[in-house]
Amino acid sequence: MGGIGFFIPIIVFAFVLLTSIIKVLKEYERGVIFTLGRVGKKAAGPGLILLIPVIQVMRKVDMRTLVHDVPTQDVISQDNVSVKVNAVIYYRVVDAVRAVVQVENYMAATSQLAQTTLRSVLGKHDLDEMLQERDKLNKDIQEILDLQTEAWGIKVSNVEIKHVDVDQSMIRAIARQAEAERERRSKVILAEGEYQAAAKLSEAASVLATSPGAMELRYLNSLQDIAGDRTNTIVFPFSMGELAAQLRRP
Incomplete structure (x- = not known):
């Protein structure tokens, strides 16, 4: 033992x-x-x-692609709207030596840089752009992060904005704005239709004015359309000059 x-x-x-x-x-x-x-x-x-x-x-x-969830950030847009935004970033180490030597903790550093970049980039855009142009914003954030982390041996491959949360009062204001925008567009479309119709009528009047026969045919065509409905009463216009001329005839 x-x-x-x-x-x-x-x-x-x-x-x-x-x-x-x-x-x-x-x-x-x-x-x-x-x-x-x-x-x-x-x-x-x-x-x-x-x-x-x-x-x-x-x-x-670890050389695999890492997925990091960026915590929710309070962002004030360019049009002074307060929103809460979170995102997810995909990155990987391409140079292990630089990732260890150039930065103390490359995961924490990339996370903090992603948070500040998210606030900085989105703060330069309006709320409408945040909601409608996410692909462009994702690309802008990814390019900035990739440029900054290159010295650490980190490659940021993708950035995706997950949620853009807006306050309820602001949602109602946005809804009113959208309704006003739709009404504005409808009025503009109606005005454009009236303008085009007036232009065509002016062209038609110019053609009819140069051809008395065409005016007579148009007049008879209108009478035919009216006669199609038996409830209509047709009144033939007759000038006073023509009436006086008829009366003076023997």
Whole structure:
């Protein structure tokens, strides 16, 4: 028993030593190795990695696409409307060495940058643009984030605005505005129709004025349309000059 007890600490020490020497990285993982505090140009892995105890230290980095939910942000639009907006961003590490060396915590840094960028970009647009042009806003935010995080070895692949919540009182105001806009459009369409009809009537009058025969045919056509309904009474206009001329005839 005493011999076995003697070997237990040695076995434990050997196990700890082996676990500190032998590292296995999965296909989606990379290892940033520090040798006496200095880092190499490239990350190690995937597969079996052998480290020198005490001298070398390795930090694992996940290279898969990460999904981060941006917390709800209070945004004041360009037209002074207060809204609550949240979004989701998709990003991944493309350079494990820079992600470890250039920033303390690349996940937290990307999250904070996404929040400030979301408020900054949306604050430059009206509420209508937030609701109707989300694709454009998503692209603008993604490009800004990608440019900022490039120095950290981070690639922001996509940004999606999930919700734009507006206060109930503002929703009623927007509804009234939309109703007024629809009424304005209907009046404009009606006015355009009247204008086009007047233009066509003016053209028709010009044609009829140059051809007395066409005017007579149009007059007879109108009488035919009226005669189609028996409830109508046809009154033939007759000028006083023509009546006097008829009376003077022998």
